[in-house]
Amino acid sequence: MAVGLEVLKNYHPVKGVRIGIAQAGIKYAGRNDLVIFELAQGSRVSGVFTLNAFCAAPVQVSKKHLTKADVRYLVINTGNANAGTGPQGMSDALATCEQLAQLTGVAAHQILPFSTGVIGEPLPMVKLLAGLPTALANLASDVWSVAAEGIMTTDTLPKGYSQQVEIAQLDGNSIDSKNTDLITISGISKGAGMIMPNMATMLAYLTTDAVIAKPLLDIMCKELADKSFNRVTIDGDTSTNDSCMLIATAQAEMAEISSKDDPRYGAMFDALLEAFMILSHAIVRDGEGATKFVTMEVQQAASVQEALDVAYTVAHSPLVKTALFACDANWGRILAAVGRAGVQNMILEDIDIYLDDVCIVKSGGRAASYTEEAGAAIFAQPEITISIRLGRGDITERVWTTDLSHEYVSINADYRS
Amino acid sequence: MAVGLEVLKNYHPVKGVRIGIAQAGIKYAGRNDLVIFELAQGSRVSGVFTLNAFCAAPVQVSKKHLTKADVRYLVINTGNANAGTGPQGMSDALATCEQLAQLTGVAAHQILPFSTGVIGEPLPMVKLLAGLPTALANLASDVWSVAAEGIMTTDTLPKGYSQQVEIAQLDGNSIDSKNTDLITISGISKGAGMIMPNMATMLAYLTTDAVIAKPLLDIMCKELADKSFNRVTIDGDTSTNDSCMLIATAQAEMAEISSKDDPRYGAMFDALLEAFMILSHAIVRDGEGATKFVTMEVQQAASVQEALDVAYTVAHSPLVKTALFACDANWGRILAAVGRAGVQNMILEDIDIYLDDVCIVKSGGRAASYTEEAGAAIFAQPEITISIRLGRGDITERVWTTDLSHEYVSINADYRS
Known part of the structure; x- marks a missing residue:
């Protein structure tokens, strides 16, 4: 895989x-x-x-x-x-x-x-x-x-x-x-x-x-x-x-x-x-059960630490990872994960989110230009960049991760059964 | 479920x-x-x-x-x-x-x-x-x-x-x-x-x-x-x-x-x-795809915060959660999760881990008295308490969680597919 x-x-x-x-x-x-x-x-x-x-x-x-x-x-x-x-x-x-x-x-x-x-x-x-x-x-x-x-x-x-x-x-x-x-x-x-x-x-x-x-x-x-x-x-x-x-x-x-x-x-x-x-x-x-290679990019952060806090929180979210596996461009899950990353005084209305070059969230809500078809086309690719723009500064950090698939559960759960 | x-x-x-x-x-x-x-x-x-x-x-x-x-x-x-x-x-x-x-x-x-x-x-x-x-x-x-x-x-x-x-x-x-x-x-x-x-x-x-x-x-x-x-x-x-x-x-x-x-x-x-x-x-x-109800108990912590840090790190570990689903008493995964919880100056040799009342880890290694059969019997139950004793103080905290099953992935990934 x-x-x-x-x-x-x-x-x-x-x-x-x-x-x-x-x-x-x-x-x-x-x-x-x-x-x-x-x-x-x-x-x-x-x-x-x-x-x-x-x-x-x-x-x-x-x-x-x-x-x-x-x-x-x-x-x-x-x-x-x-x-x-x-x-x-x-x-x-x-x-x-x-x-x-x-x-x-x-x-x-x-x-x-x-x-x-x-x-x-x-x-x-x-x-x-x-x-x-x-x-x-x-x-x-x-x-x-x-x-x-x-x-x-x-x-x-x-x-x-x-x-x-x-x-x-x-x-x-x-x-x-x-x-x-x-x-x-x-x-x-x-x-x-x-x-x-x-x-x-x-x-x-x-x-x-x-x-x-x-x-x-x-x-x-x-x-x-x-x-x-x-x-x-x-x-x-x-x-x-x-x-x-x-x-x-x-x-x-x-x-x-x-x-x-x-x-x-x-x-x-x-x-x-x-x-x-x-x-x-x-x-x-070659991650366990990986079907996606995902670049999680946080832009416009006020510090390296907050950029990484957001990037890792989204990258580790089981809900985001299962949505990636499902090829479901589920921006609500991404937004909710950003919101619980522990960054102080974050303003929802400042947040934009892009899937590759497609804007899916603009000013904290669904982008007017976004279509389900455009999101689905991006999410169908094996390699995706999710860019989260915080509107707080000029720091950019990236982490790389995979989706969470049935195969992941099988590899980790079924081996000894 | x-x-x-x-x-x-x-x-x-x-x-x-x-x-x-x-x-x-x-x-x-x-x-x-x-x-x-x-x-x-x-x-x-x-x-x-x-x-x-x-x-x-x-x-x-x-x-x-x-x-x-x-x-x-x-x-x-x-x-x-x-x-x-x-x-x-x-x-x-x-x-x-x-x-x-x-x-x-x-x-x-x-x-x-x-x-x-x-x-x-x-x-x-x-x-x-x-x-x-x-x-x-x-x-x-x-x-x-x-x-x-x-x-x-x-x-x-x-x-x-x-x-x-x-x-x-x-x-x-x-x-x-x-x-x-x-x-x-x-x-x-x-x-x-x-x-x-x-x-x-x-x-x-x-x-x-x-x-x-x-x-x-x-x-x-x-x-x-x-x-x-x-x-x-x-x-x-x-x-x-x-x-x-x-x-x-x-x-x-x-x-x-x-x-x-x-x-x-x-x-x-x-x-x-x-x-x-x-x-x-x-x-x-009633958690998504839950097959287990798990009490994650941290004892002998030096502070409430470190007890919770350890408890949540173990409770959120996908490897621990898939092991729970598999009824696999995988203490290595539990121990590794404790070790990455960010607690300063933790000493491996002070750690004991119990599954209900069965000691599985003693002084940082497999307990001499532990048998695979005893661990498997505990893990086969729908309700389990995992007790982690840090040997650092007298604080106890508990969190409650579930396992990570195929059903969880299905619920979160397959719905729109």
Whole structure:
């Protein structure tokens, strides 16, 4: 049921990144469920993690290890989230790092562990540790599409991004208009909701060979995630394991970008933003039971917070989501959701709402020009933008979401029945 | 599909209250859709209304009229919410009051209008006004069950409450242990979500002949609603028309209760609370597609706000709601929802979760004593209490909710298709 999502076949390898994959049999036999990223010495790694108070053991370990020395390996298992597993879960996550450290000759704190799958069951450590040598034995730079499949749980399609971008060189403190450096950006993500009994959930790994200073990379990773992964919602259920990693191996031939004042910064940010956007939107497109990919846009807000409050309230409204599924351009439900978003002193008569470019609500009531046929035509499309204009300021924010379909209920309710 | 909801057949009339009903044909011909409450002179009326910023025209008029002189009539139509109707909606709500005032000889501001039904369509004023004389012509004190049906929209069952209660008399400043006054409490409510295209939504009218001073009645109405109607949630979608009215006609033979210091106050509050609880829970029991009636209880919270934040986050989680529908005792989903409720410095290891009296999560992980069979047995019941113990304080709060079923999606998505 994925909406407008195609499988990426050709990935550009990223200098300084090799990937090893194994079938460890963590939940099912005969499927790739263990993925190791090997990063060249000198790679810079940034990450943002779930804000769920009960973040999983591997998330806690990864956050701690990120504050220490250079990261050299990421180890990712599917089939088990190692969340809600108490002290045993912490010691299992650490033991995974220690075993991989022994096999590779780095320190345990140079390794970041990630898990996704069932919550509350102990990691099958014997199987997981036995898979590590196999994954290391087949490290390669051209196996991205296998890795994208290797981190899936119940995603219906693998999710990937790969581009090469020309970044202008520097000429003193300015852009050199003639010469460019070629950099590569490749990444994969997984997630389709907190799907299946206890599945948890969103993982993303974006890599580039660009040379970006670590402090700047940290800032960029946060800002990029805020515009992409932190703006998508399927069911509003933040999982215990969400992680998004941005890796710059610094292997490209280019001068380092170390501050936002660098004239190349904007181009670098935009190139990475495209990767973040596509990989985060891919998760929505493959959302549980999704039949619609919806851009919820709030314009003319007085602040970013109120724009997001309105956008999320509408995006999470079960009544709006079921109307989307029904292709029913039900503006009363949208308006009622805007009204309960908690924004102070909002004036109904200032509100306009557009479906793509069709005005459906003007000054708080049905637009005179609106026809049911025009609304139905928009809502029949698989991709829709709902624009809500508050008439309070000049801030615009967007979030991306799906509809609520019978299939969503089936996926989440019928699985164990 | 209503869960544990029976139709009340016998209502006690309330001294000072007469009800008139008409078939005005507002949306459908041949059904009762116009209800008038006539209140004896000297009745005290309090109300709480939707916090939706875009409250409907009749809500705005009722709030304004409540600040003025004694209320003598309530006029309620179904089939049209008169919401999202702009200046025309305001003038229609006022015109309804004016016409009824002319017919009854009271002032227009002594009338409170209420509407429920489709959002965004103009009130059919000719039909509505034509229905007023009919409704007035058949005013009677014993037609509560007809009134309960007359305010329904797509509720599957009418919702009512009626009890007579002995309230001790006063002996100076103390309770007279021998003599009591008999008072009556009767009420009706409607609502089952913001159901059908644009339906809006929850209405409740609770009346008593008890003699309660208006300032105290205002305080009691707010406190009672906070414990009942403000603690139920089906889909989290606060409508534009929610109204809950508490009416004391002061016709009973008893000394007035005018402060919380009155020794009879506790008994009076508890008697009304039972009515508020039963009428608000009836709305959940008749919730859209409901197969479960769930008490979401948060214990050991440090504050009321954090208890409610956790309770509502879990109650609104689509993953928890679909698990309830599936009779799947999925504690990982509950735990993950608790973790994203935004409570600061929550410690996973302090969390216990009970299903009725079965401990499923102990110290943040699966309880050693828990078995799938025990959990499945609880979840197979139509009524369940989920208790979440935070280990942070001694505050307990409860909210009441339903599951998320295929039927919910059908009701909200398939209607116009």
